[in-house]
Amino acid sequence: GNSVTQMEGPVTLSEEAFLTINCTYTATGYPSLFWYVQYPGEGLQLLLKATKADDKGSNKGFEATYRKETTSFHLEKGSVQVSDSAVYFCALSARNAGNNRKLIWGLGTSLAVNP
Amino acid sequence: NAGVMQNPRHLVRRRGQEARLRCSPMKGHSHVYWYRQLPEEGLKFMVYLQKENIIDESGMPKERFSAEFPKEGPSILRIQQVVRGDSAAYFCASSPPGGLNEKLFFGSGTQLSVL
Numbered sequence: 688g689n690s691v692t693q694m695e696g697p698v699t700l701s702e703e704a705f706l707t708i709n710c711t712y713t714a715t716g717y718p719s720l721f722w723y724v725q726y727p728g729e730g731l732q733l734l735l736k737a738t739k740a741d742d743k744g745s746n747k748g749f750e751a752t753y754r755k756e757t758t759s760f761h762l763e764k765g766s767v768q769v770s771d772s773a774v775y776f777c778a779l780s781a782r783n784a785g786n787n788r789k790l791i792w793g794l795g796t797s798l799a800v801n802p
Numbered sequence: 803n804a805g806v807m808q809n810p811r812h813l814v815r816r817r818g819q820e821a822r823l824r825c826s827p828m829k830g831h832s833h834v835y836w837y838r839q840l841p842e843e844g845l846k847f848m849v850y851l852q853k854e855n856i857i858d859e860s861g862m863p864k865e866r867f868s869a870e871f872p873k874e875g876p877s878i879l880r881i882q883q884v885v886r887g888d889s890a891a892y893f894c895a896s897s898p899p900g901g902l903n904e905k906l907f908f909g910s911g912t913q914l915s916v917l
Contacts, residue, residue: 730893776844
């Protein structure tokens with residue numbers, strides 16, 4: 688079946704450090720891939736997406752590349768800020784048995800950035 | 803331009819009572835999704851509705867839980883005879899009609915606490 692696996696948190700970094708949050712997936716067909724972010728006390732927001740192999744999604748200094756050969760969509764940022772402290776969710780969109788597209792979520796990775 | 807509105811933000815119920823959670827989607831959105839979030843389980847899909855129709859309820863517990871999205875008014879997630887295990891954050895998301903239902907706009911959630 689379809690599934691998403693994220694690296695476990697929490698991840699703790701100092702400001703300006705490099706961030707990588709790993710995400711791998713299992714899917715049939717050609718899923719779209721997403722990163723959502725949840726800031727404390729808020730709902731999730733779409734951070735970036737990629738819809739086909741080798742696409743790179745980017746937003747707010749974050750990037751992720753759709754790697755079909757390694758079934759991965761790792762999230763990276765070159766220099767994190769305290770304001771990036773949040774929970775990050777990797778997700779894929781694939782058709783279910785009813786032919787509806789459905790988001791499959793990872794468990795989330797908590798990031799804490801210290802000044 | 804109001805986003806997805808959920809109320810109440812916090813709901814406290816005693817075991818055996820009913821909980822009603824409300825969600826008003828973004829203007830122009832006709833698709834609503836309910837999710838439950840627990841720290842150890844991540845984000846779990848519950849139900850997907852369009853106006854007056856349940857499209858996918860594969861994530862809903864078989865008993866005590868129901869959802870509706872009437873022609874007029876907000877979507878309601880109803881939990882009858884709540885138990886302590888129902889304590890969680892419940893998020894609603896919406897998406898525009900007819901197209902990709904992958905870019906979801908989330909509300910800030912309702913934190914349900916069952917005493």
